[in-house]
Amino acid sequence: MLVVLALGGNALVRRGEPAEEATQRRNARAAAAAVAEIAREHRVVITHGNGPQVGLLALQSAAYTDVRPYAFDMLGAESAGMISYLLEEALAAELPGRETATLLTLVEVSPNDPAFADPKKPIGPVYDEKESRALAARTSWHFMKDGAGFRRAIASPMPQRIRGLAAVESLVRAGVVLICVGGGGIPVVVQADGSVRGVEAVIDKDFTSAMLAEAIGADALLLLTDVEGVFTDWPHAKGPPLRKATPALLRGHQFAPGSMAPKVEAACRFVERTGRRAMIGAIKNMSKVLKETAGTIVLAD
Numbered sequence: 001m002l003v004v005l006a007l008g009g010n011a012l013v014r015r016g017e018p019a020e021e022a023t024q025r026r027n028a029r030a031a032a033a034a035v036a037e038i039a040r041e042h043r044v045v046i047t048h049g050n051g052p053q054v055g056l057l058a059l060q061s062a063a064y065t066d067v068r069p070y071a072f073d074m075l076g077a078e079s080a081g082m083i084s085y086l087l088e089e090a091l092a093a094e095l096p097g098r099e100t101a102t103l104l105t106l107v108e109v110s111p112n113d114p115a116f117a118d119p120k121k122p123i124g125p126v127y128d129e130k131e132s133r134a135l136a137a138r139t140s141w142h143f144m145k146d147g148a149g150f151r152r153a154i155a156s157p158m159p160q161r162i163r164g165l166a167a168v169e170s171l172v173r174a175g176v177v178l179i180c181v182g183g184g185g186i187p188v189v190v191q192a193d194g195s196v197r198g199v200e201a202v203i204d205k206d207f208t209s210a211m212l213a214e215a216i217g218a219d220a221l222l223l224l225t226d227v228e229g230v231f232t233d234w235p236h237a238k239g240p241p242l243r244k245a246t247p248a249l250l251r252g253h254q255f256a257p258g259s260m261a262p263k264v265e266a267a268c269r270f271v272e273r274t275g276r277r278a279m280i281g282a283i284k285n286m287s288k289v290l291k292e293t294a295g296t297i298v299l300a301d
């Protein structure tokens, strides 16, 4: 099987967890151990989010005032380099002898995407209400509710086209454990002359991962995060997550924008367009999720 494993940025740096180097390394190691279980039996392409990490880099960039803060295309590229390096380092220990590689992926978005006027992607640390108000007053940043706190919000346009798919496919064919579309890909807009220009945005990796999985003919798409699956009674979840669901059932519920909604929508699109399965579950349960003994399985109506 060929599987796309989308690792949550919020599972690699948990909410409220300081993004220390050692912490990121520890979480990358745990993720790599889970990936390796699957990669020993199947071909895998790894993608990852970058919400907490790109927010951290933005704060670091803003702290050095001799240089204007970097835009989010630059920060996205930095975050993808950092995260995929840590994953490759950890995978080297888990899969000795296996080649790994990372591709920095440019992803085209529309300059007219309505998301540019309505930032909905939470990034960086979680603030309490007072802190977020103080920051909003000092900066031009938008804030949004995320769980019990508030986080900075960035425009998150839909991916339209993944660039460099031929390179992805040839590396997969060569048996390389590949990491790509990190942070949802680096958002670029195509200019009139065919060149590209980066834009101030963070694409949700769930959508880019679904698009990638369809493009490379993946047998399954796993959206792996820090919760066991999709709960219909979130945030007061009492029972277990949904075990199996169709796009029609899922679309009858409302999910949190910027976190569970993009996962559910991305899973539904992959399933509807390919007839194959998508799963949403915890990183630590990854191989059980693939075997459909954990997580939420999304399957065609």
Ligand code: ADP
Pocket (backbone or CB within 6 Å): 007, 008, 009, 010, 011, 049, 051, 147, 224, 225, 226, 227, 229, 230, 231, 232, 233, 234, 255, 256, 258, 259, 260
């Ligand atoms: P990732 O970085 O893995 O994409 P997100 O924060 O974007 O993580 O999405 C996962 C989070 O979605 C969970 O940690 C949980 O707090 C939140 N969430 C919101 N609604 C739900 C729901 N209905 N079921 C499960 N989790 C939910």
Ligand code: MG
Pocket (backbone or CB within 6 Å): 008, 049, 051, 258, 259
């Ligand atoms: Mg997310």
